Amino acid sequence: MNGTPARARDVSRIGRTPLLPVRLRVAGRWREAGLKLEQFNPGGSVKDRTAYALVEDLEDRGLLGPGRTLVESTSGNLGAALAYVCRSRGYPFVAVVDPKTSRRNLDEMTALSAIVEHVDRPDAHGGFLRARLDRVQDLLASDASLVWPDQYRNPANPRVHREQTGPEILRHGHGRPDAVFVAVSTGGTLAGIAAYLRMVAPECHVVGVDVRGSVALGGPPGRRALTGIGAGRPSEFARPADCDEVRLIPDAEAVAACHRLRAGTGVGVGGSSGAVLAAAARHLAEHPEAQRVVCLCADGADRYEDTVYSAAWVAEHGLTGTAATEPAFDTALLA
Ligand SMILES: Cc1ncc(COP(=O)(O)O)c(C=O)c1O
Incomplete structure (x- = not known):
């Protein structure tokens, strides 16, 4: 890379x-x-590549550094990948997941010291994407040290x-x-x-x-x-x-x-x-x-x-x- x-x-x-x-x-x-x-x-x-790129992008733009914590919505693989990249860079990481996230990915995130936030209720469309993103917004509003890479738009x-x-x-x-x-x-x-x-x-x-x-x-x-x-x-x-x-x-x-x-x-x-x-x-x-x-x-x-x-x-x-x-x-x- x-x-x-x-x-x-x-x-x-x-x-x-x-x-x-x-x-x-x-x-x-x-x-x-x-x-x-x-x-x-x-x-x-494949999400290792994406995770690395998202973290590097935030660093290059001066948005991520010492004292900052990454937060992202993920149904699994990006969470495991961000946990790995954040761990290697020394950033705390909060993963917002849902009931479809595999046990294996959850174990991986936890083993790499990620904080796992569970969203349990589906959104109005019956899926969890909107519900996870709403939780990310709530977390961002409550803690100014959090940074969101936004894998869906970045x-x-x-x-x-x-x-x-x-x-x-x-x-x-x-x-x-x-x-x-x-x-x-x-x-x-x-x-x-x-x-x-x-x-x-x-x-x-x-x-x-x-x-x-x-x-x-x-x-x-x-x-x-x-x-x-x-x-x-x-x-x-x-x-x-x-x-x-x-x-x-x-x-x-x-x-x-x-x-x-x-x-x-x-x-x-x-x-x-x-x-x-x-x-x-x-x-x-x-x-x-x-x-x-x-x-x-x-x-x-x-x-x-x-x-x-x-x-x-x-x-x-x-x-x-x-x-x-x-x-x-x-x-x-x-x-
Ligand atoms: C197993 C698997 N396949 C395919 C994809 C699709 O990747 P992308 O988000 O770049 O479309 C993902 C993304 O999470 C994935 O986890």
């Missing part, structure tokens, strides 16, 4: 994640998918993905991908990667992947079970026109894709990565000419053992009946 030597010492392991090539058999043909495994960031997800969020994640995707040396698939929540990762690829590799097809029921990329609102992907309000960073295509994947299909990848390759990824993989399979089925795709896999299975990888949770959310992807696909490691 960019920065002074002192900064680099603390967080030098963020970024430069591996790209694992796997084989994907769709419509009877094997093709290649590069899995960019963001779980290899020290905090375990341009430092997409910028780090334009300057670093995007270039990494092309730098892996496996040849240029025909298409790149990125999941959305704030839309920062997608907006940054799409902006970079449009600039240097406009022939590369960029696909924004959301779950059905999320309105982040303009889809109709509805119930959804997965965490990490989707939002109850449109992205401030990424509009559908900023990428070449948007694909909305049902929760059940994303979960089935996670299981299929783990069965075929032993690689465990999170729910948003399952959605990305399912979207890539649909693309390959419709585009016989496409040889190679890249899937940004935002985190790993470790955060989802009690959800995506739990038979009880899957059944409780009614995701078993359609435990198949459309189209069906198989995965294997490259021989």
Whole structure:
């Protein structure tokens, strides 16, 4: 990551994640998918990059320093990542979370000395985003030492993905991908990667992947079970026109894709990565000419053992009946 030597010492392991090539058999043909495994960031997800960029931005603007405390609304991964970055920089951190936040992320935040504020009641839209943001505003009003990076609006969020994640995707040396698939929540990762690829590799097809029921990329609102992907309000960073295509994947299909990848390759990824993989399979089925795709896999299975990888949770959310992807696909490691 960019920065002074002192900064680099603390967080030098963020970024430069591996790209694992796997084989994907769709419509009877094997093709290649590069899995960019963001779980290899020290905090375990792509949000390490965002957290680092947000903290650095506040420091550069003179808003964060000794005596200040960071506060942010998060449903999970950004909280764990900010806890890690704040701990390495010596800033106290208050994470405003909701009941969907995974036990694993809560444990991680607590272990890294974050103060965890729970929001229990959903907002008027039935989600927790507005309720969490309202709590952040209340906290800011009651304590002048608090600083809020605002991951939903801060341009430092997409910028780090334009300057670093995007270039990494092309730098892996496996040849240029025909298409790149990125999941959305704030839309920062997608907006940054799409902006970079449009600039240097406009022939590369960029696909924004959301779950059905999320309105982040303009889809109709509805119930959804997965965490990490989707939002109850449109992205401030990424509009559908900023990428070449948007694909909305049902929760059940994303979960089935996670299981299929783990069965075929032993690689465990999170729910948003399952959605990305399912979207890539649909693309390959419709585009016989496409040889190679890249899937940004935002985190790993470790955060989802009690959800995506739990038979009880899957059944409780009614995701078993359609435990198949459309189209069906198989995965294997490259021989
Ligand atoms: C697992 C996972 N996938 C995808 C995303 C989407 O990232 P962004 O907020 O940049 O759209 C997130 C964000 O929290 C995430 O945690």
